[in-house]
Amino acid sequence: MLRLHARPRLAGFAFAVMALAAASSPAHALNILLTNDDGCAAPGIAAVRKALQDAGHRVVTVGPATNQSGSGAAYAVPDGRTRLVVDPLAGSAETFCVHRVKPTFVAGSALNSTNPDYISSGSPVDATAMGLKIVAPESGFTPDLVVSGANFGENLSDSIPHSGTVMNVLYAARRGVPGIALSVGVDFAEARSGFPGTIAAFPKAGAFLARVIATLEASRGAGQPLLPVAHPLSINYPVGGAPAGVRLTVPGTVDSFTTAYRRNADNTVSIDVGAAETEPAALARTAETPAFLAKYITISPLDVDFRPTPLARGLFNRSRRELANLAP
Template sequence: MIRSALALCAALLASVSGAATARDIVLTNDDGLTSNVVALYRALKAAGHDVIVSVPCQDQSGMGAAIRIGRPLGPLTEDCRNGAAKAGAPGAGPMTREGLATDFFYVDGTPVMALLYGLDVAAAKRWGHAPDLVLSGPNEGQNLGAIIISSGTVGNVQTAALRGIPAIALSAGSNTAGSPAAPLANPASSQVAARTVELLNALGTSEGAPLLPAGIALNVNFPSQLEGANWRRTKVGNWNAYRLRFVESMADDAPPLMQTMAEHRGVALPDLPGVAIAMNESAPAPSEQNDESAANAKDITVSALQAGYGAGGSGEWLDARLQSLAAPQRR
């Protein structure tokens, strides 16, 4: 199934053109209300799509597919990111920031909880059925290689795909984040949004046809510099652009990437233990040149993801090893 999906992606990316059929879309992320999500919403609406935005109240990066099951959401104890909602507002509902359309919703929870609100509450009220597509992102920073197992951006599309909904994870460079003076108006966000619409034009031009093969999601990563970037089919692969490690002191042991991220957010790293992220200093091997982590330096990488953990083609191998555990026949 993965092989056929890769072939389909290659054919589509060879000619990113055409006019997309209007779709019902739930747009979510793991960062909360951002310049990226606002820009993509506007680009999708301009392209004729009907869009619901449902995102976490706060930045929930690294939460993967976590869900706080059975825990009611009380009133907000602090404002949501970028003023999406104020302290004291309900734990989930329409955003109240001035200037946003009525299509924007927040959830004081994990990324997947925000997605589920979009699917089970907002979409059900708007359309009475599941959306045609779930878009997760664009994330403020790429999700490449093995790190995607902890990504809320990717956790959202896995959850949607397991419900049978076509889903695409979108991640851009950290240079797409908003500034304190203009938190929702980074010009780089509009560039990523335009290229995303370009991809959707290639994926779906037939009324009623699914955008993706069943059980397949996509992981799309935009390079930090989009000028001249081409679409490229890749694989998640073994080479990783980022490395995670536990450090005893974030202030003393955090790598340069963490220091830069902290400076961008205007915060100081504390003298406390935690998990740090660093750039991979090693070069990819020749066999790893088509890994998304390697190719993303200059191209827009598109990798097919299998929904869930089912492993195709392993049945015979497992049967052979389980034979010795078969229950003895009764006489």
């Protein structure tokens, strides 16, 4: 499993917790590409779109056609058997939904399972790629920032590799565009009632994100990006009452819950929610999961660079020289 580490030295970002809470002046207008993994018409992305537009930004939204949670960095590979369709969402200007279709697909035909040439929804990364590579150039739109979310459910530490929400901003960062992923927590006790606490928190999380962007905008130097491109942010917003505050954190090693698997008598396997594991003591004070479980909004910088440090590479080369002598 890929583990993304936020380096402790990044804790000295150019914004302070108190400034985040107090920022109220409108940000300069930015070009923001908005995406997600819950779908182009999901309530979280709609709430964030409104908050960003209310703050004066131009927002172009490109999302997967339907909910693709948990698909991580999956994307349509260039296999000659798949094409993408970028379809405007009815009733919402500058909002687009991404689908996968077969090469035999006829333009204007049904974008659903009634069409034998329809495959499925595009993935989150498909949507971000379409936003950056197709929609933005065609619209004369150069994104200053990619925002992904607000996701339906937190994306913390151990769940990061599975998160399309977070992988969207890592994809953007590797293509030179800074990004912020925004996730809103769920209370599993609300599962049967449709998670009303999460739905109610989406506008609040969107307003908080707008304040984050305003604060970053106020402190950046002339000609500088809003964030270091290689270090997108992951913000997790709790539910269940007013947040306790804001914490600058790093991804740790445990999620806010565990996934419990159980084999049944009919040979199926049940997937249930289990209790959160305990963060190792060395990370407990800085990791995002303990802070999130204590009802803090967490802001964690991520590291987009998958390469090892020069020290780690040197240690590997010295300790595993025999690998280079294997027969090809």
